[in-house]
Amino acid sequence: MGRIRVLSDNVANKIAAGEVVERPASVVKEMLENSLDAGAREIRIETEGGGRRLIRVADDGSGMMRDDALLAFERHATSKLSNVDELESIATLGFRGEALPSIASVSRLTLETRSDEEATGTRVVIQGGRLQNCEEMAMHRGTAITVRDLFFNVPARKKFLRSEQTELAHIASLVTHYSLAHPDKAFCLMHASKQLLDVTPVGSLKERVFQVFGSEALEELIELRERTATLEGREYCLSGFISRPQVQKTNRNSIFLFVNRRLIRDRVLMHALSSAYHNLMPPSAYPFALLFLDCDPAEVDVNVHPSKTEVRFRHSSFVHDLVRDSMREQLVESRPVPSAPAPVTPMAQPAARLPFSEFSQRVEDFRFDEARNVLPGPPAISSGLTPPPMPLQRFDFTRGEPIPLNPSASEEAAPLRLRVPDTHGGFSEGLDLNAPQAMTELADLRVLGQIYDSFIIAAGRDGLWIIDQHVAHERVLFERVLSAMSSGRVEQQRLLLPIVLQLTPAQQVEFERIASDLEAAGFEVEPFGHRTVAVKAAPAGLPQGELERAVLEILEIAENELRRVSVDDLRRGIAASVACRAAIKINTRLEPDKMDWLIRELARTSCPMSCPHGRPVVLRYSTREILRSFHRI
Ligand code: ADP
Ligand code: MG
Numbered sequence: 001m002g003r004i005r006v007l008s009d010n011v012a013n014k015i016a017a018g019e020v021v022e023r024p025a026s027v028v029k030e031m032l033e034n035s036l037d038a039g040a041r042e043i044r045i046e047t048e049g050g051g052r053r054l055i056r057v058a059d060d061g062s063g064m065m066r067d068d069a070l071l072a073f074e075r076h077a078t079s080k081l082s083n084v085d086e087l088e089s090i091a092t093l094g095f096r097g098e099a100l101p102s103i104a105s106v107s108r109l110t111l112e113t114r115s116d117e118e119a120t121g122t123r124v125v126i127q128g129g130r131l132q133n134c135e136e137m138a139m140h141r142g143t144a145i146t147v148r149d150l151f152f153n154v155p156a157r158k159k160f161l162r163s164e165q166t167e168l169a170h171i172a173s174l175v176t177h178y179s180l181a182h183p184d185k186a187f188c189l190m191h192a193s194k195q196l197l198d199v200t201p202v203g204s205l206k207e208r209v210f211q212v213f214g215s216e217a218l219e220e221l222i223e224l225r226e227r228t229a230t231l232e233g234r235e236y237c238l239s240g241f242i243s244r245p246q247v248q249k250t251n252r253n254s255i256f257l258f259v260n261r262r263l264i265r266d267r268v269l270m271h272a273l274s275s276a277y278h279n280l281m282p283p284s285a286y287p288f289a290l291l292f293l294d295c296d297p298a299e300v301d302v303n304v305h306p307s308k309t310e311v312r313f314r315h316s317s318f319v320h321d322l323v324r325d326s327m328r329e330q331l332v333e334s335r336p337v338p339s340a341p342a343p344v345t346p347m348a349q350p351a352a353r354l355p356f357s358e359f360s361q362r363v364e365d366f367r368f369d370e371a372r373n374v375l376p377g378p379p380a381i382s383s384g385l386t387p388p389p390m391p392l393q394r395f396d397f398t399r400g401e402p403i404p405l406n407p408s409a410s411e412e413a414a415p416l417r418l419r420v421p422d423t424h425g426g427f428s429e430g431l432d433l434n435a436p437q438a439m440t441e442l443a444d445l446r447v448l449g450q451i452y453d454s455f456i457i458a459a460g461r462d463g464l465w466i467i468d469q470h471v472a473h474e475r476v477l478f479e480r481v482l483s484a485m486s487s488g489r490v491e492q493q494r495l496l497l498p499i500v501l502q503l504t505p506a507q508q509v510e511f512e513r514i515a516s517d518l519e520a521a522g523f524e525v526e527p528f529g530h531r532t533v534a535v536k537a538a539p540a541g542l543p544q545g546e547l548e549r550a551v552l553e554i555l556e557i558a559e560n561e562l563r564r565v566s567v568d569d570l571r572r573g574i575a576a577s578v579a580c581r582a583a584i585k586i587n588t589r590l591e592p593d594k595m596d597w598l599i600r601e602l603a604r605t606s607c608p609m610s611c612p613h614g615r616p617v618v619l620r621y622s623t624r625e626i627l628r629s630f631h632r633i
Contacts, residue, residue: 024051050167105129276327576612
């Protein structure tokens with residue numbers, strides 16, 4: 001007798017469960033997708049014990065007929081696909097017919113369902129994959145699936161479940177984001193008897209974002225203009241919300257990518273996203289993003305992984321560039337300024353505030369304790385789904401020359417006069433805090449002085465500004481170098497004596513690869529014997545002492561960029577490196593004239609609010625915050 005045996009369905013289901021059901025949130029995901037596929041308009045999710053003890057998903061969708069209710073638990077039983085050709089154009093979220101049998105094999109499951117075609121509903125009870133009971137019952141059209149004691153019969157997997165809070169946070173995040181993908185449907189998420197999310201159908205994504213995250217968060221987000229692009233007659237459409245660059249998260253947990261309304265993970269899209277924020281945000285930080293890419297189902301293969309979270313694009317570089325460019329365009333346009341953190345009035349739904357993981361919870365707790373009773377510091381990095389506690393009053397810097405708010409405001413000598421309200425009286429005249437905030441353009445700032453020989457303090461109509469002199473100058477130089485590079489008019493300085501650099505083999509390879517880019521940036525570097533090069537000229541303004549570091553740094557960037565491909569990124573990297581090395585250092589005393597000059601130059605840049613490496617250039621303490629801190633309002 002041979003040794004090969006066909007696995008029983010029960011065993012095969014448990015194996016499949018290993019791929020499809022990782023944790024309670026995966027159960028919720030599969031059931032949510034089924035409800036959406038069934039055309040539900042209202043979905044209610046109840047959980048206990050972080051979903052480990054109980055998950056119940058009820059919908060008002062099409063429901064199932066009695067025979068189907070039983071068939072649904074057979075392996076590869078699906079109503080969504082009947083032949084291989086349809087795989088090409090799959091429009092439903094499910095299609096593999098694996099989820100229900102997998103979930104049923106590792107839990108105690110009850111299915112209650114009724115379709116319009118039948119007068120009564122059906123209840124099916126299954127435990128550890130074994131059918132216990134099937135009976136008629138009275139109920140409305142729709143489906144309710146209750147999953148108890150997940151992994152009760154697979155102790156090895158149960159051990160890997162995390163704390164109740166963590167598992168719940170995953171569920172909350174998932175439901176929240178499916179609710180964002182479907183603003184026209186109602187979602188309700190309960191844990192024990194606590195309501196974490198409750199949203200009614202609305203007409204737009206914006207309204208849904210408002211329902212879920214509240215008004216404060218909406219201010220920190222940029223709504224992407226819907227962008228359509230066509231390739232070979234097939235249309236792609238991108239929409240969504242992304243955070244302004246100063247909203248910085250410590251991990252990727254706030255990035256949600258949907259392809260054809262299916263929540264996915266994808267490296268191409270992730271890369272496009274990070275390139276869009278390149279130079280606007282430090283590489284170690286992550287934005288909040290809610291991206292919806294809709295395209296012809298034939299353009300994307302979703303059958304790459306059992307949990308259908310990975311996809312493959314037919315034209316991945318087209319998709320990459322579409323996403324990067326649409327985002328980048330609007331990010332640069334928005335050019336915000338960070339302001340000092342102050343407490344927020346939370347308006348978000350509890351689910352939106354739940355931390356995504358224990359780690360982010362720790363960061364969150366830490367911030368909270370630290371921030372209390374302490375003078376506002378620079379915007380700290382926040383994490384999790386919660387937008388960071390920075391009520392950012394926005395500045396829309398006009399392109400190029402700043403436009404004065406009103407003609408008289410532009411007069412140089414106009415003193416920044418503010419009548420501070422006395423504690424009892426309120427305002428008799430002077431600043432009306434209810435009027436739209438008077439916003440200062442950078443060029444209107446009045447320099448008050450310098451602290452620590454590193455930061456410029458300036459007064460604006462709208463508050464107190466602190467400018468990091470190094471990063472400000474870096475931003476100015478960065479744009480200058482970049483535009484000189486692209487127009488081929490780089491200023492060069494010849495060195496009296498060439499500087500000879502010894503390279504490692506890897507650096508040697510990089511050097512040869514990017515020699516022409518170095519030249520375009522104003523470097524004249526020639527091979528000089530075995531793994532040595534001689535630098536004979538450099539971009540003007542780059543101090544001699546910084547030359548060696550700059551060249552080596554550029555080689556290092558090139559090495560990293562190799563893995564990322566874009567020539568554009570390399571050029572920006574070179575410009576950033578030159579700018580950083582040539583910029584005014586911190587701990588350098590500046591004369592008032594020089595500070596004035598720097599601020600005017602900064603105002604002329606296209607993106608004055610963050611340095612080429614993504615650090616903030618400017619902090620602002622708004623008048624309102626100052627008054628509030630002194631209990632004057
Ligand atoms: P798939 O979604 O890949 O088809 P599942 O195992 O998730 O596979 O579900 C099996 C079948 O059960 C589905 O094809 C569908 O016909 C039916 N089904 C599951 N959940 C629901 C629901 N909430 N409402 C109506 N039908 C459902
Ligand atoms: Mg399914």
